[in-house]
């Protein structure tokens with residue numbers, strides 16, 4: 329009995345050692361798969377046409393495709409993108425396409441296109457707009473937009489770009505990138 333009880337122990341130990349080895353192999357294999365996957369994703373991204381705005385979500389390309397599909401049926405896309413508009417103006421322009429120009433647009437496409445147009449061809453009055461619209465159009469972080477709204481509440485309207493760029497917590501270089509989208 330003693331001999332019988334003693335003998336399984338080494339077997340168990342060998343087994344767990346073998347299992348550990350197996351685990352390590354699996355882990356190594358998974359790491360390799362992970363690295364290969366990461367590289368494939370990086371290369372796949374690289375192979376795609378440059379996004380309109382790299383700082384934005386990876387959806388930008390797809391949204392652009394939706395815009396082209398939905399909005400260049402009846403007129404060239406340049407007719408749409410010639411002019412920056414506020415969120416309200418974009419919404420009105422798109423609604424008009426549906427109500428009086430005969431455009432047929434699904435709700436999903438409408439939202440996608442509207443969001444895209446506001447982001448890429450938006451215009452925002454920094455003396456009037458709410459923080460979320462400033463975030464959307466100027467691609468600023470929430471904190472910076474909140475700082476702008478707080479600052480104008482305390483000090484009154486911004487006169488010009490330089491006044492806006494001086495707000496503490498606002499990245500002037502980022503603002504500069506969207507300078508033509510800013511209205512006072």
Ligand code: HEC
Pocket residue numbers: 398399400401402403407408421422425429430431432433441
């Ligand atoms: C069914 C046809 C049709 C579709 C689809 C269409 N449009 Fe239009 N759009 C027109 C017509 C017609 C006009 C007036 C003629 C012109 O300006 O070329 C127009 C004019 C415009 C104008 C100029 C109006 C202005 O006030 O300056 C804008 C902006 C515009 N469209 C945006 C859009 C957007 C955005 C979409 C996609 C969501 C779209 N259109 C899809 C027919 C269409």
